Amino acid sequence: MAAARQRRSALGRCRRPWSRMPNSNAKLHANHRGGREASRRELVSRSLQSAQHCLENQDFGTAYAHYLLVLNLAPELKTTVKETFQFTLFKWAEELDSLARIQDLFNCYEQALELYPNDEVICNSMGEHLFRMGFRDEAAGYFHKAVKLNPDFADAKENFYRVANWLVERWHFIMLNDAKRNLTYLRAIENAVRSGSKSVLDIGTGTGILSMFAKKAGASFVYACELSKTMYELAHDVVAANNMEREIKLLHLKSLDIEIPKHMPERVSLVVTETVDAGLFGEGIVESLIHAWEHLLLQPKPKNQDISAGDYGRVIPASATIFGMAVECKEIRRHHRVGMQEVAGVCLSNSVQFFSPTYAAAGSEETVEPYTTEKLSRIPGGYRALTEPCQVMTVDFNNLQELKSLAARKPWKLSLPVTEGGILDAVVVWFVLQLDDEHSLSTNPSEETCWEQAVYPVQGLLDYSVKTGDTVMMEVCCQDCYLKIQKITSLPSECGMDFSDRDNTLSLGNEVELCNALAGLQTSTKQDGSAPVCVLESTEIALLNDIAYHECFKAAMSKVLLSLNPSKDLHSMDVDGHGSGINLQEHQNMSSLGVDPDAFYILDVSEGFSILPIIAGKLGPVRAYSSVEKDQHQAALNVIAEANHFPKETLEFWLSHLEEESVVLQRPKSDKLWSIIILDVIETSGLIQQEVMEKAAISRCLLHSGGKIFPQYVLVYGMLVESESLLLESAVQGTEPTLGFNIAPFINQFKVPVRVYLDLSTLPCVPLSKPAELLRLDLMNPLLNSPSREVKVQICKSGQVTAIPFWYHIHLDEDHSLNTSDESSHWKQAAVVLDEPIPVQVGDELVLHVQHHKSNITITVKR
Numbered sequence: 001m002a003a004a005r006q007r008r009s010a011l012g013r014c015r016r017p018w019s020r021m022p023n024s025n026a027k028l029h030a031n032h033r034g035g036r037e038a039s040r041r042e043l044v045s046r047s048l049q050s051a052q053h054c055l056e057n058q059d060f061g062t063a064y065a066h067y068l069l070v071l072n073l074a075p076e077l078k079t080t081v082k083e084t085f086q087f088t089l090f091k092w093a094e095e096l097d098s099l100a101r102i103q104d105l106f107n108c109y110e111q112a113l114e115l116y117p118n119d120e121v122i123c124n125s126m127g128e129h130l131f132r133m134g135f136r137d138e139a140a141g142y143f144h145k146a147v148k149l150n151p152d153f154a155d156a157k158e159n160f161y162r163v164a165n166w167l168v169e170r171w172h173f174i175m176l177n178d179a180k181r182n183l184t185y186l187r188a189i190e191n192a193v194r195s196g197s198k199s200v201l202d203i204g205t206g207t208g209i210l211s212m213f214a215k216k217a218g219a220s221f222v223y224a225c226e227l228s229k230t231m232y233e234l235a236h237d238v239v240a241a242n243n244m245e246r247e248i249k250l251l252h253l254k255s256l257d258i259e260i261p262k263h264m265p266e267r268v269s270l271v272v273t274e275t276v277d278a279g280l281f282g283e284g285i286v287e288s289l290i291h292a293w294e295h296l297l298l299q300p301k302p303k304n305q306d307i308s309a310g311d312y313g314r315v316i317p318a319s320a321t322i323f324g325m326a327v328e329c330k331e332i333r334r335h336h337r338v339g340m341q342e343v344a345g346v347c348l349s350n351s352v353q354f355f356s357p358t359y360a361a362a363g364s365e366e367t368v369e370p371y372t373t374e375k376l377s378r379i380p381g382g383y384r385a386l387t388e389p390c391q392v393m394t395v396d397f398n399n400l401q402e403l404k405s406l407a408a409r410k411p412w413k414l415s416l417p418v419t420e421g422g423i424l425d426a427v428v429v430w431f432v433l434q435l436d437d438e439h440s441l442s443t444n445p446s447e448e449t450c451w452e453q454a455v456y457p458v459q460g461l462l463d464y465s466v467k468t469g470d471t472v473m474m475e476v477c478c479q480d481c482y483l484k485i486q487k488i489t490s491l492p493s494e495c496g497m498d499f500s501d502r503d504n505t506l507s508l509g510n511e512v513e514l515c516n517a518l519a520g521l522q523t524s525t526k527q528d529g530s531a532p533v534c535v536l537e538s539t540e541i542a543l544l545n546d547i548a549y550h551e552c553f554k555a556a557m558s559k560v561l562l563s564l565n566p567s568k569d570l571h572s573m574d575v576d577g578h579g580s581g582i583n584l585q586e587h588q589n590m591s592s593l594g595v596d597p598d599a600f601y602i603l604d605v606s607e608g609f610s611i612l613p614i615i616a617g618k619l620g621p622v623r624a625y626s627s628v629e630k631d632q633h634q635a636a637l638n639v640i641a642e643a644n645h646f647p648k649e650t651l652e653f654w655l656s657h658l659e660e661e662s663v664v665l666q667r668p669k670s671d672k673l674w675s676i677i678i679l680d681v682i683e684t685s686g687l688i689q690q691e692v693m694e695k696a697a698i699s700r701c702l703l704h705s706g707g708k709i710f711p712q713y714v715l716v717y718g719m720l721v722e723s724e725s726l727l728l729e730s731a732v733q734g735t736e737p738t739l740g741f742n743i744a745p746f747i748n749q750f751k752v753p754v755r756v757y758l759d760l761s762t763l764p765c766v767p768l769s770k771p772a773e774l775l776r777l778d779l780m781n782p783l784l785n786s787p788s789r790e791v792k793v794q795i796c797k798s799g800q801v802t803a804i805p806f807w808y809h810i811h812l813d814e815d816h817s818l819n820t821s822d823e824s825s826h827w828k829q830a831a832v833v834l835d836e837p838i839p840v841q842v843g844d845e846l847v848l849h850v851q852h853h854k855s856n857i858t859i860t861v862k863r
Contacts, residue, residue, distance in 0.1 A: 044074045048081075051088070060092040064108065071115050078115065085112075086121055093129065105129060120149040124156040131159070136166050137229040144749075154853040161752040161856070167230040168750035170729060171450070172206065175274075176747065177728040178450040179737040181441060186213045186739060188316050188435035189272055193217035196309030197270035201225070201296060203255045203288055204275040207743050208235035211248045214272060223264050225251040230750075237746045255288045258296060267298045269309065272316045278373040278443070279454035279483045280320055280431050286395075286403055287481055289315060293400040300398055315397045317433045322392040322483065323444070324414075324429045326472045328422035329383035332374070334545045335538040336426075336457035337464075344550035344615050351643040352636045353531045356538045359459040370484045372538065373452040376428060376445035378762040380823065386424065387416040387472060392485075411477035411484075415491075421467040427474060427485055429454040456485045469493035534636035539684040540609045542826035549818060549826065553678075553710065554615050556812035560676055560708050561600055561619055599623045601668040603654060605695075606680040609633050614641055616676070617650040625654040627664065665698045673704035679779065681714055682808055682820060685756040686830030688714075688777070690854050696779035709779045711810045716775040716857065717821075718806035720846065722799040722837075723765035730755055730833040753835075753858070757828045760805055760821055768797045768840060774806060774850045775857070788851040795844040800837040804848070804859050805829055832859045 047066045054063035067085045071078060089112050096105040109126040116122055127142030140163045146156035175181060193200070193214060198221065200214040205224035214222050226232040232252045239248050251263055260266060271292050275283040293300070297313030333339065336356040341349035358370055376383055392414060396402050416427075430443040430453045443451035458464065466472065471491040477484050536544070543549065602616045605627045613624035614637065628634055634653055641651045658664065668674060677699045681692050699709050727733060731751040732744040772793050778784040807821040807829045820827035838861060840846065849860045 040073055044070050044077070047073075051084075055084075055088065058091075060088055060095055063088045064092045068111060068115075082116070082119075085115075086119075089122065090125055093125070097129065102133065118149055120146040120153050120156055123149065124153065124159060127156075127159060127163075131163055136163055139163055140167050140230060154856065158854055158856045161754070164750040164752050167228070168234070168747065170755075172747060173732055173751070174450045174729050176207065176209070176732045176743060177737045179739070181450055182209065182737065182739055184435060184439050184441055185210060185272075185274070185316075186217075188439040189213045189270075190217040191436055191438065192270050192309070192314065192316060193219050196311075197314060198310055199266075199268040200270045200272060201255075201258075201264070201268045201292070203271060203273040203292065204283070205235055205250070206231055206274075207747055208239050208248065208250070209738060209741060209743065210272045210274065211235075212239065212242055212244055212741055213739075214270070215244050215247050219270075221268070222248045223251060223268065224248055225253045225255050225258060227252075227254045234746055234750075238741075238743050241742045241746065255296070256291050260296065264296070267296055267313070269298050269311070269313055270316065271297055271313070274317075276317075276320075276431075276433065277454075278452045279369075279371050279429060280322055280395075281478060281481055281483050282369065284481050285397075286406055286478070289397055290400065290403050293403070300400070317435045318398055318437075319394065319396045319434045320431050321394045321434070322429060322431045323389045324392045324416070324427050324485070325389045326386040326416055326418070326424055326427050326466075327376075327383045328386055329376075329379060329425045330381045331379050332383075332455060332457055333423070333425045335372075335542045336459055338541060339545050340547070343544065343547070343611060344554040345618055346550075346611055346614050346640065347644055348640060349643075350531055351639050353460075353533045354541060354544070354636075355459050355533060355535050356457060356541055357535060358457055359535075370482055370486070371429070371454040371456050374428075374455050375452045377448075378759065378764070380759045380761050383428075384420065384422055386418055386420055386422050386466060388419055390414070390416050392429065392476060392483075406478040409478065411475045411486075414474050414476050414485075416472040416474075418466045418468055418470040418472060418490075421470075422465070424458050424461070424464045424466050424472060424488075424490055426458055427456045427472070427488055429456065429483065429485065454483070456488065458488045461489065464490075466490045467493070532635060532639055534609075534632055536609050536633075539826060543608070543684075544611070546824060546826045548822065548824055550611070550615060552812060552816045552818055553612055554619070556710060556816040557602070557616050557676060558619055559813065559815070560706070561622070564600060564675055564706050565598070565620070600675040601625070601672055602676045602678070603627070603668070603674050604678040605654070605664055606678055607689075609636075610678075611637070611640065612678055613637070613651055614644065614646070617641070617646055618644065622650060623652065623668070624650060625652050625657075625668065627654045629655060665695060665702060667702055673707065674699075674702050675704065675707045676710060677702065677707075678710045681711055681777075681779070682810065682827055684827055686758065686807070686820070686828045687754070687756055688852070688854075688857065693777065693779070693782075693785070697782065700780065700782075708813070710812045712780045712813055713776060713778040713784070713811050715773055715809040715811065716777070716806055716850075716852075717771045717809060718774045718804045718832075718848075718859070719767055719771045720769040720793060720795070720801045720840075721763075721765040721767050721803050721805060721831075722801065723763060723803050723831075725764045726755055726803045726831055726833050727837075754830055754832055754856070755803075756830045758805065758831055760807070760829045761823060763805070763831075765803070765805075766797065766799055768795055768799050768801055769793045769846075770796060772848075774848065774859070775852055777852065787853070788849065791848045791850060793846050793848055795840045795842055795846065798841045800839050801834065801846070801861065802837045803831045803833045804861075805831040806857065806859075830857075832857070834861065838863075 047070045051063045051066035051070065054066065067081060067088055070081065089108060093105050093108060096108070109122065112122050123142045123146040127139040127146065130142065131139035140160065143156055143160035143163055146153055147160050150156070189210065194217060198219050200219045200222045202211040202214065202224040205211055205226045208224055211222050211224040224235065226235055229252065232250060235250055239245050239250065251258065253263065258264065273285065275285045275288060277283050299312060301307065301312040336358065338348065338354045341347065357368060358372055395406065428445070430445060433441045435441065443449050443453060445453050470493050473489045473491055474485050475487040599621045601623050602613065603625045604610055604612045606612070609628060610626065613626040616622050616624045626637060628637065637651065679692060679695055679699065680689050683689055696709055731748045732738065734744055735742060772791055774791055775789055776784060810818040810820065819825065821829055847862050851858045
């Protein structure tokens with residue numbers, strides 16, 4: 001200690017003289033520091049000037065580099081240059097994106113977030129780039145952070161809501177709220193664990209609920225795997241909140257990638273899973289269980305041997321039985337078959353064969369989902385069974401050889417006798433999931449279940465009508481992890497042949513019977529086999545079937561063209577007409593001479609497949625431009641145009657005229673303006689299209705005098721309702737449905753305030769008010785717009801307000817409008833779901849504060 005004090009004393013003595021000396025060395029240090037500070041300030045000043053100069057010359061990359069230098073040298077300027085730095089970053093990022101310099105783009109954002117770690121605008125922009133490139137999990141993280149930093153940041157909220165629908169699909173909420181389903185799984189897992197199956201693997205754990213069931217039942221070792229990063233992290237939070245983080249081992253892996261002993265020390269005695277979809281096999285349960293039996297599970301229980309449950313492997317669910325029946329359903333029909341030969345004067349007959357993706361999947365080599373899904377109990381217009389339910393197949397999940405043989409099994413034929421005549425629209429499928437000997441779950445459409453049913457639409461027949469005694473034939477197979485039902489046909493009762501599985505050889509005596517049967521059997525092609533095939537999304541087929549939509553546009557376009565050319569009456573303007581104006585032959589002659597006879601320019605920039613340009617082209621001397629992108633869609637429109645005897649120049653594809661496809665809205669020619677611009681304002685989902693008001697602002701500058709944007713304005717309508725269904729589909733309702741486990745606060749972080757793709761006609765709800773106009777969006781006269789509005793609504797029935805469904809009246813002009821809630825409309829509706837129900841009495845008045853931002857409508861309620 002004395003030696004230490006001596007050293008410290010000596011050090012002290014050494015320092016003192018330096019501290020006392022007012023000599024030139026101290027001045028040198030001070031001058032040196034002062035010189036460095038002056039140099040730093042000068043460098044910062046020059047860099048700021050250079051950055052500004054680069055911005056003026058749109059050299060965003062160099063400007064960004066200068067700002068990085070400034071902010072590293074002078075952190076105190078962060079607040080001052082923040083907005084300019086953000087602008088520079090975003091412009092440079094756009095340039096890097098266009099050059100496909102993706103790594104450089106992300107490097108820039110990482111540098112920016114080091115400087116501004118809590119900047120919600122930069123976080124949101126980073127998320128937008130990640131989302132566009134397909135990194136949804138990562139994008140969600142940035143959007144979520146931006147919302148946490150600023151809960152009122154509308155852009156970030158809208159982005160987070162959109163990505164939340166991708167990351168945590170809405171059926172998670174519905175299934176977690178299904179107390180019957182949860183309790184049935186719990187009871188089956190309790191039986192297995194208490195009988196001796198103490199080591200458990202939960203495949204596709206989601207929120208971790210089945211793993212927690214196993215642990216609660218007394219399992220010694222529980223492992224759970226989840227591929228989705230978002231759901232894996234959510235399960236971590238859920239398991240920790242329920243004090244099981246040390247007892248359940250979560251693996252961020254696909255089950256096919258789990259290895260022993262790397263991830264689990266040994267094989268388990270029980271696998272639990274609910275990786276089933278409406279078609280049973282669509283989430284890969286067969287593939288994952290084959291791998292589990294081969295690599296992760298103990299061997300199955302030997303027959304006729306009494307051994308402990310802990311010494312053999314088993315699966316919950318144990319087995320499944322799939323059922324099917326043929327149905328008539330107008331709603332399915334209008335989404336999968338074009339039902340008319342003529343639309344608003346445009347002939348479609350035999351020119352093109354339209355199919356939905358489910359039909360294309362039947363002959364496709366790609367892995368395409370061969371069915372769509374519907375909750376048949378809530379389908380608009382209902383459905384009618386044409387056959388009795390029939391057992392399609394069974395599968396034993398505890399039999400490895402049976403699972404392996406599924407994919408290798410050749411397609412087999414199935415026949416369903418028609419018990420009630422009607423129109424053959426689809427074969428619908430559901431299943432009974434046998435969890436164990438005592439517990440089962442059914443997805444039958446007649447039962448209240450969280451599952452939808454698989455729908456196989458019937459397409460490509462000559463005649464879809466069937467009568468009692470006929471037979472519906474189909475081919476069934478399990479391929480690419482999907483249950484496929486294809487080659488659906490009908491066999492008239494006169495044929496009377498049995499087409500079920502049997503020996504392929506036929507005796508000569510059966511030759512006449514075979515010929516008669518084949519003559520009556522419907523084929524899966526149309527009469528004109530040479531007609532080109534065009535595959536459309538089901539929403540595009542529904543649009544093509546929307547007669548009111550096309551007739552309304554035809555009338556509104558005619559009105560505009562007539563006002564621009566009053567010397568010709570409506571009839572004479574039609575190129576197929578016989579009036580005194582320009583007829584078809586005259587129009588063709590002028591076009592062949594390269595003459596443009598005062599043509600009206602019409603641009604349709606609505607998304608997807610649209611025949612509006614062809615309808616426009618039939619209204620007179622028009623140059624109609626379509627913005628469809630797909631080659632198949634362009635070919636189909638060309639065929640339809642030819643079938644309607646169009647001059648070649650009447651229909652053109654706008655994107656082929658653009659040097660830069662991102663700038664769709666521009667003049668048709670340097671010296672021309674548009675007569676009509678058709679914008680897509682409402683998404684099929686029931687939301688407003690993004691940036692529609694910005695597109696309208698550009699469009700107004702591109703119209704010549706008297707030209708119009710369609711639609712000219714949109715009115716948003718809504719009403720107050722009480723709907724338990726919307727609550728259950730939007731958020732987990734406390735701990736009761738999840739049997740006491742604390743899951744709701746974690747998954748409800750991903751709830752979104754607006755439910756889309758609703759059918760108000762079948763939504764289980766009680767209206768508590770009359771419809772009210774909520775908002776006006778005017779595309780032609782922006783002075784009439786307001787981003788927010790307060791609306792007073794009178795209560796006409798007592799209850800609890802849980803949601804506000806909304807829809808639109810789309811006004812092409814004052815005389816022609818479309819209602820998106822009409823039964824024949826191809827649009828669906830949406831609803832704002834309230835966080836907390838509001839009790840109301842008859843005569844109460846609520847005030848709705850309505851805001852519109854981009855595609856998002858927010859509605860808050862106060863008394």
